[in-house]
Amino acid sequence: MDDLLLSKVRLAVIAELLGAQWVAFSAIARAAQVTSGNLGAHLAKLVDAGYVDEEKTFVDRRPQSLYRLNARGRDAFVSHVREMQALLAEKVES
Amino acid sequence: MQPTEAREHLDLVERIIAGNERGLCVVGDFFLVWGIVGALLDGLAQLVVDARLGPQWLWLAVVFLAFGIVYSIVRARALRRRTDRMSVLQHEYLNIIWLSIGITVVAQIGGYAIFSQWASAALWTLSATIVSLYVGLHGNRAGVIGGVILMVSLVCANFMHDVAGFVLAAGMLFGYAGFGLIAMLSRD
Numbered sequence: 001m002d003d004l005l006l007s008k009v010r011l012a013v014i015a016e017l018l019g020a021q022w023v024a025f026s027a028i029a030r031a032a033q034v035t036s037g038n039l040g041a042h043l044a045k046l047v048d049a050g051y052v053d054e055e056k057t058f059v060d061r062r063p064q065s066l067y068r069l070n071a072r073g074r075d076a077f078v079s080h081v082r083e084m085q086a087l088l089a090e091k092v093e094s
Numbered sequence: 095m096q097p098t099e100a101r102e103h104l105d106l107v108e109r110i111i112a113g114n115e116r117g118l119c120v121v122g123d124f125f126l127v128w129g130i131v132g133a134l135l136d137g138l139a140q141l142v143v144d145a146r147l148g149p150q151w152l153w154l155a156v157v158f159l160a161f162g163i164v165y166s167i168v169r170a171r172a173l174r175r176r177t178d179r180m181s182v183l184q185h186e187y188l189n190i191i192w193l194s195i196g197i198t199v200v201a202q203i204g205g206y207a208i209f210s211q212w213a214s215a216a217l218w219t220l221s222a223t224i225v226s227l228y229v230g231l232h233g234n235r236a237g238v239i240g241g242v243i244l245m246v247s248l249v250c251a252n253f254m255h256d257v258a259g260f261v262l263a264a265g266m267l268f269g270y271a272g273f274g275l276i277a278m279l280s281r282d
Binding site (some may be wrong): 012031 | 097101102103104107110111114115175179180182183185
C-alpha cells in the first residue's frame with residue numbers, strides 16, 4: 001500500500017480532488033474536515049510527492065491556493081483503493 | 095493496515111465522492127444574454143431585409159456580438175473567482191459553451207455568405223468543427239488540426255463561391271475523415 005495514503009486526511013484530500021478540475025484550499029479543508037494548519041502540512045506532502053499540483057493566485061488581492069490531482073496521484077489513489085478492497089475481500093474469504 | 099481500518103478509509107472515500115456529486119451550475123445569465131443578443135441580431139437582420147432599416151444599420155450587429163462576448167468573458171472571470179471548487183463536469187460544460195460561442199462567432203464573421211447558399215453543407219462542417227475541437231481540447235492534436243482545417247474550409251468556401259462545395263468537401267475529407275483515420279490508426 002502507498003504509505004503516503006495511509007493517512008486518513010491525505011486520503012480524504014485525494015478523494016475530494018478526484019472529481020474536480022481544481023479545488024481551493026478552503027474547500028478542501030471543508031471537505032476533509034481539518035484545520036488549515038493541519039491541512040497545509042498534509043497538502044505539502046502530497047505536492048512534494050508529485051501527486052497534487054499547486055497553483056497560487058490572487059482573488060480580490062487576497063492570495064488563494066488551488067490544487068488539482070495529477071495523473072500520478074490518480075494512479076496512486078486507484079492502486080491504493082484496490083489494495084484496500086483486496087484486503088477486505090481476503091478477510092471475507094478467510 | 096487492518097481490515098477494519100481499510101473499511102473505514104473506503105467509507106470515507108465513498109462519503110466524500112458522494113458529497114461531490116452536485117448538479118451542474120448552468121449559469122443561466124449566459125443563456126439570457128446570448129438569447130437576447132441572438133434575438134437582436136435576428137430582428138435587426140429582418141428589419142434590414144424588409145428595408146425598414148438601411149444596410150448601414152448592420153454595424154449594430156457588431157455591437158450586439160461584442161456585448162455578448164465581453165459579458166461572457168467578464169462573467170466567466172467572476173465565476174472563476176467566486177468558485178472555490180470546479181468540478182470536472184462543470185469545467186467541461188464551460189468548455190463546450192466557449193467552444194460553441196467561439197466557433198459560431200468565427201463562422202458568422204468569416205462565413206457570412208456561405209450559409210445563404212450552402213447552408214446544409216456548411217452546418218455539417220460547423221458541427222464537425224465543434225466535435226473535432228472538443229476532442230482537441232482534451233489534448234488530441236489531430237482533433238485540433240482537424241478542427242482548424244474544417245474552420246478554414248468554412249471561411250475559404252465563403253470567398254470561393256464557384257467551388258464552395260468542393261472546398262467544404264475537402265474540409266470534411268481532410269479535417270474530419272482524416273482525423274477519424276488517424277484516431278483509428280492510433281487505436282484511440
